[in-house]
Amino acid sequence: MAMVAVIGMQWGDEGKGKIIDFLARRADIIERYQGGDNAGHTIWLHDKKYVFHSTPSGILYPEKYNISGDGMYFNPIAAMKEIKELQRQGVEISPKNYGISGYAHVTLDYHKDYEQFLEELMDGARAGGKVESTKKGIGPTGSFKMNRVGIRFAEFLDEETFGQALERVLIYTNKTLGTDYKAKEYLEQYREAREFLKPFLMDERTYIRQHGEKNILFEGAQGTFLDIDYGSYPFVTASNPTIKGIGYPIDHVIGVAKAYITRVGAGNMPTILGDHEETKKQSRLLPEEYVGMLEKINRGEATDAEIGRYLRAIGDEFGATTGRPRDCGWFDVPLIIRARDISFVDSLAITKGDVLNGMKEVKICTEYKLDGRKIPYEKIGIIIANRRLFAQVEPIYQVMNGWQSLDDTNYDLYLSEIKRLVGIPISIISTGKERDNINMIIDPFIKR
Numbered sequence: 057m058a059m060v061a062v063i064g065m066q067w068g069d070e071g072k073g074k075i076i077d078f079l080a081r082r083a084d085i086i087e088r089y090q091g092g093d094n095a096g097h098t099i100w101l102h103d104k105k106y107v108f109h110s111t112p113s114g115i116l117y118p119e120k121y122n123i124s125g126d127g128m129y130f131n132p133i134a135a136m137k138e139i140k141e142l143q144r145q146g147v148e149i150s151p152k153n154y155g156i157s158g159y160a161h162v163t164l165d166y167h168k169d170y171e172q173f174l175e176e177l178m179d180g181a182r183a184g185g186k187v188e189s190t191k192k193g194i195g196p197t198g199s200f201k202m203n204r205v206g207i208r209f210a211e212f213l214d215e216e217t218f219g220q221a222l223e224r225v226l227i228y229t230n231k232t233l234g235t236d237y238k239a240k241e242y243l244e245q246y247r248e249a250r251e252f253l254k255p256f257l258m259d260e261r262t263y264i265r266q267h268g269e270k271n272i273l274f275e276g277a278q279g280t281f282l283d284i285d286y287g288s289y290p291f292v293t294a295s296n297p298t299i300k301g302i303g304y305p306i307d308h309v310i311g312v313a314k315a316y317i318t319r320v321g322a323g324n325m326p327t328i329l330g331d332h333e334e335t336k337k338q339s340r341l342l343p344e345e346y347v348g349m350l351e352k353i354n355r356g357e358a359t360d361a362e363i364g365r366y367l368r369a370i371g372d373e374f375g376a377t378t379g380r381p382r383d384c385g386w387f388d389v390p391l392i393i394r395a396r397d398i399s400f401v402d403s404l405a406i407t408k409g410d411v412l413n414g415m416k417e418v419k420i421c422t423e424y425k426l427d428g429r430k431i432p433y434e435k436i437g438i439i440i441a442n443r444r445l446f447a448q449v450e451p452i453y454q455v456m457n458g459w460q461s462l463d464d465t466n467y468d469l470y471l472s473e474i475k476r477l478v479g480i481p482i483s484i485i486s487t488g489k490e491r492d493n494i495n496m497i498i499d500p501f502i503k504r
């Protein structure tokens with residue numbers, strides 16, 4: 057029996073949902089340990105699409121127990137709608153297979169107002185400006201929690217405590233935002249969600265303690281470089297997608313990475329193909345619009361921005377939560393090594409290699425340069441800690457032969473090179489969109 061964690065190694069959107077869905081078959085308990093409805097995990101099953109924002113992706117297995125954990129920022133109205141929608145799609149969700157930690161902090165509407173206020177204030181600010189958040193109120197839920205004006209899920213469910221906590225927090229909110237919110241109106245607005253969610257209240261720590269002999273899977277949302285402590289601050293989310301957000305003795309940590317890299321929202325990405333401001337303006341391409349793009353890339357005539365646009369189209373790199381176009385770039389080894397070291401990742405799951413199918417050549421960033429000098433891996437952490445220096449690093453690339461399909465030996469060579477450079481094995485390879493398009497090389501639930 058083992059505790060296994062699945063963590064994003066990049067800036068989120070690594071395809072964790074699918075890996076979690078696959079591993080959930082071997083687990084008894086699945087816990088989403090942090091983040092909120094800013095996340096969007098997509099699972100395709102028999103051509104039907106299921107999107108999870110607040111509920112763990114293990115919910116598609118009715119016999120497993122799922123937890124929205126202590127470290128989550130939980131939006132009750134969004135969660136209620138999500139549960140109802142999943143139930144409408146035929147998914148079984150009841151207190152028998154799903155619990156919400158009383159320690160999770162609730163995200164309420166005034167958090168979103170606060171976020172908008174901050175983003176407007178920062179717009180155009182020198183050296184940074186907006187974070188370009190998902191606008192779900194995640195940052196303020198985190199900062200209110202730290203300011204001791206947050207509200208826990210257990211409190212939210214208790215009308216008396218919730219009312220008192222609202223009185224307190226609205227003094228703070230009304231004073232700083234100039235609003236005139238009334239506790240009574242808030243109480244009413246959330247009544248239905250409170251009644252609906254009440255049966256799901258649970259205490260995660262006690263539950264995990266009592267079920268220590270089971271296989272437990274910890275589901276990360278977002279990715280390492282969005283971590284509030286270890287990410288590319290300040291362009292990060294407000295919780296800990298890394299191992300820091302879990303707080304249990306984990307047996308195996310699986311790091312999920314795409315065969316390339318993406319990022320959505322503001323902030324630097326060293327291997328970006330093109331330009332963030334340009335990416336933001338782009339819409340989805342129709343298949344007939346990207347015919348000929350691959351040939352152009354393979355003739356060596358495409359610009360970086362065009363390669364990025366092609367990857368975005370083929371990889372469907374548009375946010376599951378916000379629909380925003382994602383920046384695309386080449387696989388970045390220094391970042392993956394850093395993510396390995398932050399979370400003590402002991403194997404990799406590689407996803408979406410098929411998006412690169414048909415490319416004559418692909419690149420891997422093996423190292424960074426700063427001021428013309430190579431940076432040793434041990435120095436990467438201290439550079440990411442400083443936004444000005446991290447914005448200046450330049451990638452050094454190794455060019456590799458591309459592949460036609462994932463059965464091609466060139467794809468094996470690509471994966472072997474990643475394995476060699478990162479220094480840990482690959483345990484899982486995702487080979488396509490569907491649930492069964494997956495190869496498991498090492499079973500993480502077997503203790504080694």
Ligand code: IMP
Nearest residue numbers: 068094095096189190194292293320321
């Ligand atoms: P927030 O989490 O909404 O505060 O957004 C902060 C940053 O994290 C922004 O750059 C978002 O685009 C990014 N972000 C938040 N959630 C996700 C996710 O699930 N996938 C990818 N990026 C995310």
